[in-house]
Amino acid sequence: MTTESAGSEFSRALKKRLESSKRSFYFLTRSPLATIGLAVVIFYVILAIIGPKLVGGNPSVMTAYPIYHGQPIIFNPLPPFEYAKFPLGTTIGGYSIYEGVLKGARVDLELASIIVFSGALIGTVLGSVAGYKGGAIGEAIMRGTDIFLSLPYIVLAVAFLTVFGRYESVMIESLILIWWPTYTRIVRGQVLSVREQKYVEASVAAGSSSLRTVIKHIIPNSIYPIFVQISLDFGNVILTLASLFYLGFTFAGPGFAEWGNLLSRATSAGTGGAALESYPWAVTIPGLVILIFVLALNLFGDGLRDVLDPRMRR
Amino acid sequence: MNKLVGEALVVKDLKTQFFIYDGVVKALEDVSFILKKGEVLGIVGETGCGKSVTAYSIMRLIPDPPGRIISGQIKMGDYDLIKGMDQEVDIILKKRPKIRHHNKMIKKNEYLYNKIRGRYISMIFQEPMAALNPVFTVEDQIVESLYLHSKTKILRVIKSASEHISDLQSFKDKGGITSELSGEVGVELQKIKIQKKGFESEGKHLEMLIDEATKYLAKKNKYDEMLKESIEVDSLEDSLFGNIGEEERARILKVLSKEAKKSHLTRLTKRLKKRNPDPVISEARREAFGLLESVNIPNAFQILKNYPHELSGGMLQRVVIAIALSNDPQILIADEPTTALDVTIQAQILELLRDLRKNRGTSIILITHDLGVIAEMCDRVAVMYAGNVVETAPAIELFHNPKHPYTIGLLQSIPRIDDPTKKLNIIRGTVPNLIKPPTGCRFNPRCQFAFDKCTVEIPPTIETSEGHTVACHLFSGKEVR
Amino acid sequence: MSEILLKGIGIRKYFPIRGGVSGRTLGYVHAVDDVNITIYKGETIGVVGESGCGKTTLGRVVLDLIDPTTGALFYKPNESEMSQLEQLYSELTSGGARELKKEEKKILNTTKDNIYKSRRKKKDFRSRVQIVFQDPVSSLDPRMLIKDVIFEPIKINGIPVEGEDDNGKQKRVRLRGDAATKYILDIVTEMGLNEDHLFRFPHEFSGGQRQRIAIARAIAVKPEFIVLDEPTSALDVSVQAQILSLLKNLQQKYNVAYMFITHNLAVIRAVSTRVIVMYLGKIVEEALTDELFEYPIHPYTQALISAIPVPDPNFKRSRIVLSGDVPSPANPPSGCRFHTRCRFAKEICSTEEPKLKEIRTGHVVACHFAEDILKTESERTGIKKISEIAI
Structure with missing residues (x-):
């Protein structure tokens, strides 16, 4: 066996790990709803990657077509399925909904990724510290978490945007600030239970330093529940972003390709409240896009929870 | 035969399987044994040999899915616990369409099964805490x-x-x-x-x-x-x-x-x-x-x-035994009742079980992996290996004249407090995977006497002397000793 | 006897019980209370007792995995250091075993750091001692391949080789790549596993195999001392026999000392050279294995031995069934801690705590009536070497 190279050893280890993921995947696909959820999520991710290229132009800004064939369409949106140029119709301001949806997928997924993953990272680090070290530091972290969890998040984001100005960075930072505490809580709870496992003690007995123990044993074994939370939070963040944009707390112009912004076009100033009656597609299509995505994420998250639930494993 | 020597429970060709991701676990394969009235029958074997599954099958407590009793008979007198019980429940289900809707989920009908099963057979478990409701x-x-x-x-x-x-x-x-x-x-x-x-x-x-x-x-x-x-x-x-x-x-x-x-x-x-x-x-x-x-x-x-959490393990086990006795069962199944307890407490519980049997005449099936407990408690012993009963014998006979190679190996692998100089014998290898059990005799890969026939043919159960049966090719065809 | 490997003096471990809104300390669980322990090179010392007797805690303290409340711990102590401290300790506790005063605790605590005055020393200690746990399920990281599990201590500590380094310490090398793989393979082969097993996850193994892996991990750095915390309690008897014989072989090969913690007296008898019997955090009896099993003196030891079921229906003996449960270690009984369940208990037992005294050579018992029991016992069984009796 000594003749075997390190490369083959590596590939064997990799194969083994793939095999175990395959098993998890099997359990995931046993639930039809979770499978549908996963498929839809993958579809959206593909949209986000290739969507902006399909329609061309600036990937985060929608092109305005105030006039189409000599007709002013700023305030008279075109219905869907009638014009090849606007497959899903247009909305107030002369923006193509098709273009908005595709570009919005990229923008929304990008923003949500930054926010959720930063939040998860901060939360994991703080949660591990609070769980493993405990004591005064842990107590301080957890009380901080409590404070942030008790703040109404939209209000906080609105306040930040009002005080520090309407910039992309301010919005992202304010949302990260809102999103880390959940992860801290989850990770701390996990760490507290993993810490008591014998393999952690064995590692300490083998002379492993605290940092090494945390990185090698504790985090890998306590991180799985946060994947579920990430998948659920993706939906929440996208909803929150949409809400903020819908409420008008934007950092970009009216043509910014974000689903909430696209939705808010239909009811923007000057059109009154009659959007749903006069041009329902401008409201329902972006709304459905958001709804389906969030629903799919939730279904997938639930399925993931079942797979990662220790009771499901043997 | 007088009345006391009658049979309290007859298990015949019991076959229970579990259907899981990796395949079908053939947990029990044609398990047969008899529990006589007023006796303590020990079922001994290693982890995964199916001794608990046997108990759960008798109690109809096999979770479905993934488990199922495929075939076999469990008889108390003339009543078949498998068929009879299902029939009784079926009749009720037909009367009540609402329950029938959940036909496949035994859990929904748990109450009905409870009502029938608990009346004559009670069971105590290894973890007394799990048997009690903490609130x-x-x-x-x-x-x-x-x-x-x-x-x-x-x-x-x-x-x-x-x-x-x-x-x-x-x-x-x-x-x-x-x-x-x-x-x-x-x-x-x-x-x-x-x-x-x-x-x-x-x-x-x-x-x-x-x-x-x-x-x-x-x-x-x-x-x-x-x-x-x-x-x-x-x-x-x-x-x-x-x-x-x-x-x-x-x-x-x-x-x-x-x-x-x-x-x-x-x-x-x-x-x-x-x-x-x-x-x-x-x-x-x-x-x-x-x-x-x-x-x-x-x-x-x-x-x-x-509340249960306020009591010690030994006390809890007593409480569980008390609950098991509440309906005056004819048969008590004790699944590793002392495994979670300290030796001094174990001695107390065993004493209690002995008294129960003496005073109430309850037939007891004692499931354990501890041959010491078996020796102290049981009249007869059934040794199980990988879902088969490999040997049944009166306790004294089994300890002094074991026949099956597995029983012999098992007896020689226990450290003896009364004889520390004795060298521990080792049964090589591990318990087989029951999804793909070895062909023929399931013990053949670990058996030191194995020969060609063992890998091909399932050994029949042979009575070598009165009340002593063994399932091994070494004894088929000829009378050894 | 041979060289002293590890010596603990006056070890106490009290776990605080916190409660109330403010989380103040309501009391202490006296897990280990005033225990002296010596471990010699290459021996197997058995520690036996029921759950809650503090045997596991003692194992942790000896490995310095948890800090003792008081007590000093020495790894290969030199003579002068040793005698000095022993004297100090006997002075402190001359008035009989009792709670130490604050300043006395302080004196003992300052010497507690003997094992590791520096990080480096601590690391050295860590590489010389190892532990194997009872539960083979939770003692291996479920997300690590077996080769990584076994490699971990080697990666941290390296393996000892011939010669000494500049500080007079054992030289150690860190293995990498192929050399490491070969080394791991050698070890697992010795454990009765094969190369294929290296690329599997812990959940794919049976209990016995997992315990082999845990032992492989412990033995990989060639330690001088391993604490075996109920290593076979979760295993079947046939597997237990395999593991016990494996441990015996390893001991012969590597000359490693074991501290074998278990509640199973039969196993203790089969493997250990010396036995410590613990009850509620105290040592009640200590003797060479055969001596203890032939002539148990302490009533608790007697009851414990008589409670073991013997796998022989014809085996006859007088059975001593203890009444009641083990009292809570948070509130241990006064005087002799065993007096609530003892059949010989008299008034003195509930008031005065018995000291450990040597009753025969190497046979130490903490009981007020040890001499009487020995006398009746020797009359009954006719101990031959009556001249050996120390009194």
Whole structure:
């Protein structure tokens, strides 16, 4: 066996790990709803990657077509399925909904990724510290978490945007600030239970330093529940972003390709409240896009929870 | 054969399998054994040999999915626990379409199975904590068990007690207690005291007793009603062992399915919470006290008011045994009852089981991996390996003249406190994977005597001497020794 | 006897019980209370007792995995250091075993750091001692391949080789790549596993195999001392026999000392050279294995031995069934801690705590009536070498 190279050893280890993921995947696909959820999520991710290229132009800004064939369409949106140029119709301001949806997928997924993953990272680090070290530091972290969890998040984001100005960075930072505490809580709870496992003690007995123990044993074994939370939070963040944009707390112009912004076009100033009656597609299509995505994420998250639930494993 | 030597339970060709992701786990393969009346049968084997699955199969507690009893018979007298029980439940299900909807989920019908199974067989588990509900006191749980299974018995006790009391009442009406009557009254008092399991303090006056009696009498009509209903339910269980008319059966089932409507625990808690508790429950409480005393629990009255987590492991196991005894089972299955306990506590529990068998004549199936416990407790032993019973023999015979290579290896691998110089023998290899068990004899990969035939043919079970059976090719065809 | 490997003096471990809104300390669980322990090179010392007797805690303290409340711990102590401290300790506790005063605790605590005055020393200690746990399920990281599990201590500590480094310490090398793989393979082969097993996850193994892996991990750095915390309690008897013989072989090969913690007296008898019997955090009896099993003196030891079921239906003996449960270590009984369950208990037992005294050579018992029991015992069984009796 000594003749075997390190490369083959590596590939064997990799194969083994793939095999175990395959098993998890099997359990995931046993639930039809979770499978549908996963498929839809993958579809959206593909949209986000290739969507902006399909329609061309600036990937985060929608092109305005105030006039189409000599007709002013700023305030008279075109219905869907009638014009090849606007497959899903247009909305107030002369923006193509098709273009908005595709570009919005990229923008929304990008923003949500930054926010959720930063939040998860901060939360994991703080949660591990609070769980493993405990004591005064842990107590301080957890009380901080409590404070942030008790703040109404939209209000906080609105306040930040009002005080520090309407910039992309301010919005992202304010949302990260809102999103880390959940992860801290989850990770701390996990760490507290993993810490008591014998393999952690064995590692300490083998002379492993605290940092090494945390990185090698504790985090890998306590991180799985946060994947579920990430998948659920993706939906929440996208909803929150949409809400903020819908409420008008934007950092970009009216043509910014974000689903909430696209939705808010239909009811923007000057059109009154009659959007749903006069041009329902401008409201329902972006709304459905958001709804389906969030629903799919939730279904997938639930399925993931079942797979990662220790009771499901043997 | 006299009555005591009869068979309490016959298990024949029992086959249980589990259907999981990796394949079909053939947990039990044609398991057969006999439990005689009043004996302790030990089932011994290593982890994964199927000893617990056997117990769960007998109790019909195999979770479905993924497990299923494929075939076989488990007979108590003429009643087949597998077919008979399913038939009984099926009849109820047909009457009640709402339940039938969940036909495949045995859990939904758990109550019906409970009602039938718990009456004659009780089971105690390795983890006593898991068998108890952490949010109810010990008393509530024993009372629940009594209420479920022994309601009729309790009602009869109360009824006879109330009759005695009404006699006392008439004494009083006749002009109180005269000296010539006192002897008789004393006897009556004595009777009542016995009925009440010594709960009444010695100094209580007749008036107070009569007072209590009148309270009972006020509800007498209600008892009669309940008693009637309960006897109806009860006779279903009797029907399991006897024949009963079709019409009668339908009527009984109607009553039974009515019972099934509500979860018993919810109904019971409601009754428990009433300020004036149901007389059945107050009687059940007395019974509970008596049960705890019968399992040698000191200060039983205190223990009754405790929650499970407040008790030590040994005490909990006693409580669980008390609950198991509450319905006076004919058969007690003890699944590793002392494994989680310390040796000194284990000695106490074993002593208790020994007493139970002596005093009540309960047949016990003792499942354990500890051959020491087997040697101390059992009359006969069944050795299991990988889902097969490989050897059955009277205990002394098994320890002094083991036949099957596995039994021999097992006996030689125990460190002996009485003989430390003995070298430990090692059975090489590990217990096989039951998804793909070895062909032929399942022990052949680890057996030092294995020959060609062993990998091909499943060994038949051969009786080498009276009561000593072994499933091994070494003994087939020729009589060894 | 041979060289002293490890010596603990006056070890106490009290776990605080916190409660109330403010989380103040309500009391202490006396897990280990005033225990002296010596471990010699290459021996197997058995520690036996029921759950809650503090045997596991003692194992942790000896490995310095948890800090003792008081007590000093020495790894290969030199003579002068040793005698100095022993004297100090006997002075402190001359008035009989009792709670130490604050300043006395302080004196003992300052010497507690003997094992590791520096990080480096601590690391050295860590590489010389190892532990194997009872539960083979939770003792291996479920997300690590077996080769990584076994490689971990080697990666941290390296393996000892001939010669000494500049500080007079054992030289150690860190293995990498192929050399490491070969080394791991050698070890697992010795454990009765094969190369294929290296690329599997812990959940794919049976209990016995997992325990082999845990032992492989412990033995990989060639330690001088391994604490075996109930290593076979979760295993079947046939597997237990395999593991016990494996441990025996390893001991012969590597001359490693074991501290074998278990509640199973039969196993203790089969493997250990010396036995410590613990009850509620105290040592009640200590003797060479055969001595202890032939002539148990302490009533608790006697009851414990008589409670073991013997796998022989014809084996007859007088059974001593102890009444009641083990009292809570948070509130141990006064005087002799065993007096609540002892059949010989007299008044003195509930008031005065018995000291450990040597009753025969190497046989130490903490009981007020040890001499009486020994006398009746010797009359009954006719101990031959009566001259050996120390009194």
